[in-house]
Amino acid sequence: MKQQINIALLKRIVFFVLAVFMSGLTSCTEKKPAETTNKLKIKFNHRVDNNSLIFNQMIYTNAAGNNYEVTEVMYFISDLKLHHSDGRTIQPAQWNDIHYIDTNIPTTFDWIVGNDIPTGLYDSLTFTFGFTQARNQSFMFVNPPEVNMAWPEVLGGGFHYLMLNGWWKDLQEVRRPFNFHLGIGQIYANNSGQVSDITGFIHNNFTVRPSGERFSIEENKDNLINLIMHIESWFETPVIYDHNTFGGAIMQKQEAMHIAALNGRDAFSIE
């Protein structure tokens, strides 16, 4: 009799516990739909003389008269700011405030800047081409493709702001490569150009305010801005840049990089 009671009790306990456990097992994953937001996406374009950039064809001539072609363009922009017509300055890229653009990687042409941008009319936007001194830290990126933009520590460290690579025809009509690279410049004792003679560094980053119309951010919409880099502008306005003067590699030529920094300020427009 006692054993029967025990078995009955046992059955009840086991049933109860199994029921509790199994009720938990039936739960399933649920997704709460993402909230609608005021998204801003920037799409990067690259043009020469207002036509889409064509790679690897010696079809362009710059203001100095150099015939040239472009093989690839890689660069960073950071510290994006939107200037609202009501006077506010919005920093939309709270999640990722540095964007890398690489013409070899089309997915980098789209930058999802933010999801919660205040609506309204905006006068303009500004950004830093490259990085400010404080942001430009060596080993900040360790994975390709960004890591391949590393700027040698001995030349100032951090990362390239720009790699604009291509070919030009020199005065003897010889096709020569150019690496139009922008990053931290160096000051050399006696202008020797020797690494051992470096006495200081110059940060060549600059702020860009692209030309273009005012734009608006609308509620619950994927807002899109086209940001265009005008390649030819790197070689003109305000200073005409001649490849024959500076040669193919300018990483250790601050004078050339200084011209690049001056010319780059008006190399962008928005549509």
Next chain:
Amino acid sequence: MVKELLLPLGLILISLISIAQTTDSVFRLPVFEVIESPLQKNLPLSRINASQIELIPINDLGEILRRESNVSGIRKGGYAIDPIVRGYRYSQINVFLDDGIHIEGGCPNRMDPVMSHVEPELIQQIEIVKGPYLLRYGPSPSASIRIKTRPGEKAFKKGFGVKSITGYDANRNGIKQHLSISQSNERSFIRVSGGIKNYGNYTDGKEREWKSSYQKKDISADIGFKAGKSALTGFSYKGSFGRDVLFPALPMDEIEDNTHIFSGYYDYSNPKKPDQILSLSAYHTRVFHLMDNSFRPQYNQIVPPNTGLMQAVASVNTSTSGGRIAFTHACDKFKYSHGADYRITKKDGTRNMLMIMEMDGQLYTSGKAFNLWKESVINNSGVFSGVEWGHKQFEVSSVLRLDLNQASSNDTLLILRNENTWFESKPVDQFLISVAVNSSYKLSEKTTISIGIARGQRSGDMQERYIKFLATGYDRYDYLGNPDLKPETNFQTDLMLTSNPGRLNFSVNLFRSQISNYITGTLVPPAVARPVSQGAPGVKQFNNIDKAVLMGFEASADFTLSTQSGLSFSAGYTYAYFPEIERITFENNQISGTEMIKNDPIPEIPAFEAMLSLSHQFVRLKIKPVLSLRAVADQNHVSLAAYEESTPAYLISDFFVTYTPIKQISIAAGANNIFNNAYYDHLNRRVLGSTEKLYEPGRTLFINLKIEF
């Protein structure tokens, strides 16, 4: 096709056998043994004895644990499998030696989990307690693994003794040799032992070779003295030295690992009142860990899409010191146990990186040093008190444990962003309360039902609090510590039924665990921190998640077919989920937003598995063949938030024969993974730089020889 059929057939066979055993109502269970210690009665406990592991081809203790039901492990290479018990992991499991000797591993990638610092040949027994019930040896938040290495009473009775274990593994072309020499009398003993292991790469079932070789050496010495019949004093040293241990699933390999474990103990029992026992123990452990990527291609050659060389080396020093005092006594029907313990853990480490690039025809080298830990210290002081009481068929035991956990670090890193502080190291004191109550009721002479209820609490460990930018998890993200972590609290219930009505023992254990302030990684915006490790897609920081739930069961049966034959079965499953967790959404490889997910599975939870083992002793021939099957179901209950991938099922068969020509000599030979299946476990990590999982070894022929006299 045959392989595809084997798994379902195996699962069906195992299930049928288990049903048949249940209906026969003849059970005998080896997995959940009731142990004699008053406060450990009725725990969900598994034990592994030295005799079970001496003659089988295992590389480290993690491999042994994976043979237990609902215990799995994370494989990152050929050595050092990191145990997962019921889905609990890392510091949720209190892993310790003997009376609470703790070791702080050096590697932030957990190349050297605690158990990898102890050689299997030194083990007397391993106890696995699946829940926050074993509170007398430090905070035990979710599970405990106790590795017993201390020589037992028989060490005093042998005179001169030698024990040699030799093994050869054909898959890895690996050889091991361990030798132990002892001298003893009734009042004292001394034992000195040492061993070497040299294992090559293993091949999987597709005949692919994995870079998983390793070399290990160890040396140890134990001495013990008896003062009269009631006092025992002992001292021990264990040294373990690893070299060139390769981990294809991690960004670096272990180049050097030196572990030193010093310990001493004193036990006294009152000759007039044997229930009164005093135990004192103290220990000091040190680990030096050096790892780099010199075995990887990118160390000395350009691997596209990289355009330069990347060289990384990290070195870490850790130390743990502690002591413990415990006193047990009885009064009427009550048995009491009281004690206190203290532990101080220190960790310091750096990583150096070199980037070598060729630009404009010149070679440039850039270097940077990072702190992994900066003189980090965690002090843990605990007291515990327990009582047991029994009346007729009913028994109850309870333990209360209080801990003061104090952490500090000399980190100078400060991460501020938009007025939010993401990382700032300040001293933190936390008070932890853990309590466990276990009770049992004998339904009959042969059947017992038990229930355990416990609250276990733990503070963040060294990694969770202070690690700086290393890929320590399964998801390749760099992890950042969080000095402000709240303690994680586990509320757990276990219901156990054990019965041994004749030739069949069986046990069933249901459990449910609810963990509040669950510690796990959450994504940090790139604007706040960017990864430092190659291959890391971003940075995650350890944070408290509101709640996690784990539930499941273990079942086990052992059937004595005859005096010479035995059949054993075990199975286990854990179902685990976060009631609510944030998921990052991506577009064009960029983060496009977040969404909340409900009831999302916790990542890295082992799949349902069942094991069956059949053995027969041929007495006259002195041989014993053992056949075992391990069937693991596919794991489709995977985390959406962590973008975890499902894993297919597999069935593995092992067979070996032991031959004991004379009492002093045993030989074991056989094959693991007889059918050379190509498979990987759900917990195996992905190979670095790919989405492919690290495969398990294919067919492994082995022979082991044990000589003991």
